[in-house]
Amino acid sequence: MKYVYQSDKGKIRQLNEDAVTVIPKQEALLAVVADGMGGHQAGDIASKLTIEQLEKLWTDSDMHNLDLKKWLAASIKEVNNVVYQKAQSDSSYQGMGTTIVAAVCTENDIIIGHIGDSRAYLISNADWKQVTEDHSLVGELVRSGQLSKEDAQLHPRRNVILKALGTEPDLEPDMFQSDWKEFNRLLICSDGLTNKVTDQELHEVISEDSLDNLGQTLVDLANERGGEDNITLAIVDSHNEVGDA
Template sequence: MTLEFFSATDVGRQRDNNEDSVAVDEEAGLAILADGMGGYAAGEVASQMLTGFVCAELGRWLREPGKQAKAGDVKRAMDICVDNANRAIFNAANTNPRYTGMGTTLVLAVFRPEGLLLGHVGDSRAYRLRAGQFAQITRDHSLLQEQIDAGLLTAEEAAFSNNKNLVTRAVGVEDAVVLELHLHEVQPGDIYLMCSDGLSDMLSDARLAQILQGNTLLPEMAQSLITAANDMGGRDNIALILVRINSQGRVESRGWWPFGRRNR
């Protein structure tokens, strides 16, 4: 099996700056998405620190000593790398007044022969489309999700809640962070969507699935998703990474920034 990647960010319709960041290392089978928080400059700094650090450090390890590593070793490497990035962001937030309170969500995917190692912090999400079945495969670290789990709200009621953006876990806001990690089996034909809440808050799961199934090429899927989110108001920055599992062909990685500013 081979992997096809496509990544994109967009500033949305109501924001002046882009606090979302994405990074892909196709050789390492690595994809990272982050949604920063903490003010005009700080959120952008946090998300770019996280994606840059993890892509450089974990990508290097996966391409070299990590090539023959077992899943348990890769999990430990992911934990260590995210912990180191968390400390760097936390220290920057506590030594520079401009960055006080900054933090970021994270979705981190490592595709291996044994499957997908998927980690996340916060309310950015990962979904899987398999044989026409669309499912969210991460669980938000948010107040809203805790209320749903406790039976205080239904999923339908949650869609209209004012507490959508209150996360209970984020990278960089404390001196330690717990990365939730799971191993998922992958199959040829699978399409994985990683995204910030600028996409998932604007579009229902049914609409996301419809757009993915209505397009053949990953760039077309990305453009359609971003356009649909902006047509619904584009209230936040939008970031997404699409990964398709192919049974043959070469690995491809492309990025596309149609409206917003490309992350550096």
């Protein structure tokens, strides 16, 4: 597998409250994007703590006979409680939280856990599929038929999150599992990208561009369209060579 990942604070924000990592381990890798929220840099604390804790759990795990789906669900739940306890321990962190979209990829399978409105897409030359559902106000309105996906892009309350990691104890992530089948690339990203670049455009760029150029191409596109939010992404290619950016 090959991969790239990138994070940019955008053109408006003074602080990047997103965090991202990709960690290869034996015949698998873990990719994580977290988009923090909360005042006084608390969002920055929440997203970084999430990445650090999940990275530690991944590094310390015994891959022998590991059920990766159960491991990912349990690990996200454990990290949620760590962030929640941190938020309760200091008044300046109260109310902080973060989205999370985390993927464990092997040569054959993709397992995804998520909370919030950061997204995961599977992409091939011919097609694309969003495999996460936004835990957001506009996401609920789209699912109930009250709002079109096009109108959701422009809705004034599109940043209202209904579920975020670290905001309450014992939160369960949504889980998705698939083999690569007809897809060859996985994108996980924060809404700083998807609020500025349509699904169709993501498909066109990611299916056609060289992996090495993809991160900067997508960041530049979001920034050219205003860059009001932090922009973060990781892309995993199912080919067998591992590299990073």
